[in-house]
Amino acid sequence: MGGHEIEQLIRLLGRLPGFGPRSARRIALFLLRDPQARLVPLARALERAGDAVKTCSTCGNLDTVDPCHICTDPLRDPSVVCVVETVGDLWALERAGVHRGVYQVLGGTLSPLAGIGPEDLNISPLLERLEQGSVREVILALGATVEGATTMHWLMDKLAFYEGVTVSRVAQGMPVGGALDVLDDGTLAAALGARRPA
Amino acid sequence: MGGHEIEQLIRLLGRLPGFGPRSARRIALFLLRDPQARLVPLARALERAGDAVKTCSTCGNLDTVDPCHICTDPLRDPSVVCVVETVGDLWALERAGVHRGVYQVLGGTLSPLAGIGPEDLNISPLLERLEQGSVREVILALGATVEGATTMHWLMDKLAFYEGVTVSRVAQGMPVGGALDVLDDGTLAAALGARRPA
Missing domain, CATH: 1.10.8.420 (RecR Domain 1)
Structure with missing residues (x-):
């Protein structure tokens, strides 16, 4: 060849x-x-x-500076931390421009089958920030998968120790612009279960 | 980002x-x-x-030497030249190991709409070899597309001038291992039209 x-x-x-x-x-x-x-x-x-390119030692983002542009941006609210699985998820939220706080990139999800335990996730910088008392809300934006759910529940247990910290999770439901008849059963069930007054 | x-x-x-x-x-x-x-x-x-990597000045193949390994291989028959559109086509034939002659890579097909004329195709090294009288067969292995057919007919006109040179074209028909009911109409028509005694 x-x-x-x-x-x-x-x-x-x-x-x-x-x-x-x-x-x-x-x-x-x-x-x-x-x-x-x-x-x-x-x-x-x-x-x-x-x-x-280096990994931000605060949040786990990839950037040319450490700490990254997001962590040092004075216009962002460092007291609201959004937890995501990957840098790709962080980029997706940044493209959408929907989060004005900072991030914590776990670098994966808990997965006993793949041998990924709590010690493999990048969580200690978040715990440090929580111990310093500088965080008032943690938003869990993990994937709607078995591993994502496992990781979310493990995190909720861990975060319950910190008083005065609101822990929230992103909503599940119909994608905006999506037609009902192409949705999978799980999404339909989640969308129905989370229904709100019209 | x-x-x-x-x-x-x-x-x-x-x-x-x-x-x-x-x-x-x-x-x-x-x-x-x-x-x-x-x-x-x-x-x-x-x-x-x-x-x-350089382009072989004889056949148009990509290789680290010029002329390329194929053109200088003493075990190959330089009197049988297979004309292909692209280096990718040449690689495909080499992987199959079905051609023991040499190649001529056109670098494209005639396409009046895309402004690609005869002067854009790498054909002169083949004509030189034909003039030297060292070629006895030219196999046209062009794609079964409108552009491939146009190019093939143009080439057949050009090659008709060289006496004692056999010009052949690859057969069209059913792909080996293919099921009849998934074939497109054009292939079915070609396969039927080119039927042979069983």
Whole structure:
């Protein structure tokens, strides 16, 4: 297939999530067809991002500064902490622009089957903030999965020790713009169970 | 979203074929979650491939040497040239191991709508080989699309000038292992039309 370098590139591309050998070959060919315009800028961007990006020691976000832009933003309310599973979830909330407090990124969910216990989750910075008394609300924005629910209940137990701290969780129900007949049974049940006066 | 470097990486990933902003973010996060194990090796592989890979001046293949390994392989028959649209097609035939001759990669197909004319196709190395009299068969392995058919007929006109050269085309029909009822009408018609005694 033309040289060790091409094969190595295809092998590494094939390890990306959602990639197979086929898509890895397609991307490699796309990049190699015009290296100056496609491959070189991507290689450079990867290198720069790898050099610049660090994990925020306060919240677990990825940024070029530590603490991250969100943790140091004077316009944000540090007393409201939104707990999310991943940096991707944090980005999703930031794109929506719906949370004006700060974050705690757990880096995963409890999963006994996968061997992920409480010690693997990035929770101690939140507990430190709680002990300092600077937090008045913790919003649990975890995924509506078995692991998300397990993690949420474990967190609610832990957070119950801190007096004067409101613990809330994001609502489950119909997605905005969604049609009723395409929803799964679990979402329908949650939406009905959480019904409110019209 | 945490720094110019991350945004730039997501922007470039989003330009890859088959990528959108969503998949670009997913891949960027995957790489940045473990830079040493994921991002750095990929950046290095890209750089090395970009430095090493060139286009074979004989057949248009991508390889680290010019002429490429296929063109210089003494075990291959240089008198049988298989014409393909892209390097990806060449790789597909090589993976199948079904062609023991050499190749000519056109780099595309004739497409008046897209402004791609004969001068944009990499055909002159094949014509040179034909003029030298070193070719006895040209196999046209172009896609079964309108553009592929247009290109094939244009090539057949051009190749008719060379006496003693057999021009053949790959057969159309049922894919091996394919069920009849999932085939499109065009393939069914081609398979029926090209039927042979059982």
